[in-house]
Amino acid sequence: MFKDSFLAHLPLLLLSFCFSFAVTAQEPDIQKGKALYNANCAACHKLNKRAVGPALAGVSAKYDKEWLYSWIKNSTAMVKAGDAQAVAIYEEYNGSVMTAFPQLSNEDIDNILAYTDYTPPAAITTAMPAAVAQTENNLTNDLVLSVLLLVLAALVVMLFLVNKTLKQIATANGIEVIKKEKEKRTPLWKAYAQNPFLVFVTVVFLLLSSAYVGYSYLMQVGIDQGYMPIQPIHYSHKIHAGDNQIECKYCHSSARVSKHSGIPSLNVCMNCHMNIAEYNGEEDLEKGYTKEFYTNEIKKLYKAVGWDEQTQSYTGDTQPVKWVRIHNLPDFVYFNHAQHVSVAGVECQKCHGPVEEMEIMYQHAPLTMGWCINCHRETNVNVKDNEYYTKIHDELSKKYGVEKLTAAQMGGLECGKCHY
Ligand code: HEC
Ligand code: HEC
Ligand code: HEC
Ligand code: HEC
Ligand code: HEC
């Protein structure tokens, strides 16, 4: 009996399980708290450093809620009333007076405290930028997943039906059977094993799932699309190339003239960072990218080049930064940046994706042979105003009888061009 009712309720159970994810308790709003904090408190308080008033990070652990409500609404009243804690902190700060905020509601204060309690996650994990890296696989993955779900649903229905039939047989056989129901009734697993259709469905299910797992695994071998290692300094292309519009070639100057694009030396960074010691741009609290976090990353740069902020000079004590290489073709492939960037005029973003939006750099393209070849088939070479090609263009366009030439027609599919 228990099995019957359990099966009948299974869909309901599943449903409520899903809903329990959707309903979450009302929580203080960190973003609102941050806005209130910046507007009212930031003039005198810093989160992690003493300013006019004490550092406020984690202050809610120091006092109880009610105390904080009345302190923030009117601290002077509390000091006058002789509250021991209030007097102590007042004296510690030599009698500086904190502004009263009677206009703030308890809810506002909860939000502010949620912000001051907020600690950014220590390490930013290497989660794949799902939207970018997965779009191509998503469709097939979704399809396979929904087929699997359908098969699973079919199984559940089958189980339910088998159980029902068993019950009907039992009642049809009369009272004696019911008496001995416990001993006589075929166990569920036996009924299951005896039903060829069910066994078939199960086997199909198992085959499909293992094929799915195997396929996903194989598709990843040798392809590092989405690869996003943690770098020794959290350097953000979004902030440099995006928000501050610094051109790619300022740092990757060799992309246009040589095979390699190269990573800038730290001296290039110091051209600007001798004067930019603090970060004052936008924050992303959800991800833990606060001003403190970014400023701390600039300090890492100073440490690496041995820059002493106090004396504004180099100490000579350097620790080279080892950037983790992201894009890497196998050694047997020849790829040349200058050819693509300067000669063909292909934009960096065509191959590297929306770099100016990347907080953390990752590999956008698969870098497979198919990827190179596809583009060579599709991309017209700009031969018109290109001194490299005035002659060759005339000959080749005669040969192929077309006005436009793709990279493929220019020889971009020949094995030897890409393979040594
Ligand atoms: C005009 C400057 C000023 C402003 C604005 C201000 N504070 Fe203060 N705050 C102080 C000073 C100074 C102290 C130290 C106690 C004292 O001297 O009154 C203090 C103490 C505190 C304390 C006790 C901290 C501890 O570690 O004991 C809390 C909590 C606090 N402030 C919260 C806030 C909040 C929240 C806001 C914004 C809504 C705010 N303060 C705005 C100056 C200010
Ligand atoms: C202020 C200097 C600077 C600017 C401007 C800059 N980059 Fe970078 N770039 C770096 C540094 C430092 C790294 C190594 C750290 C990293 O991977 O995040 C890097 C890494 C890269 C990589 C990955 C290299 C690898 O390991 O495979 C690519 C691709 C790249 N940049 C493209 C661009 C593009 C495209 C632009 C312009 C939209 C650009 N960069 C602008 C400094 C810069
Ligand atoms: C052309 C000027 C320029 C160069 C070159 C430059 N930066 Fe920056 N950097 C900036 C600016 C502007 C900001 C943002 C400051 C702000 O918003 O307050 C910044 C912010 C930062 C930050 C904090 C935000 C973040 O990206 O995490 C770090 C760390 C940083 N730079 C490191 C580097 C490193 C490492 C290099 C060399 C590879 C470099 N910078 C080269 C101008 C530059
Ligand atoms: C046609 C595609 C394509 C274009 C356009 C392109 N890159 Fe690359 N980039 C690559 C490939 C492929 C690699 C890996 C090269 C290797 O492993 O030898 C790479 C590697 C890099 C690296 C890592 C260091 C290196 O040289 O191997 C940086 C940095 C980089 N590219 C920056 C840029 C910048 C900046 C631009 C624009 C000026 C740009 N790329 C344009 C395909 C491209
Ligand atoms: C975004 C499109 C694009 C991608 C991706 C691309 N290429 Fe190209 N490639 C071109 C174009 C356009 C040319 C023609 C340049 C010219 O005018 O010579 C070219 C030319 C070449 C040439 C010279 C061919 C010749 O006829 O001399 C080589 C070699 C080459 N690419 C290698 C690669 C490799 C290796 C990859 C993959 C790692 C790759 N390319 C990816 C667009 C692309």
Ligand code: HEC
């Ligand atoms: C436009 C450039 C390009 C051309 C043309 C090209 N290849 Fe490749 N090939 C590549 C790249 C890039 C890789 C590395 C792929 C990877 O690492 O996944 C590769 C890998 C390979 C591999 C290793 C197996 C693999 O897929 O990783 C073989 C074998 C190969 N190519 C053979 C050829 C032959 C044969 C031709 C001529 C018909 C040819 N290639 C033409 C770019 C090219």
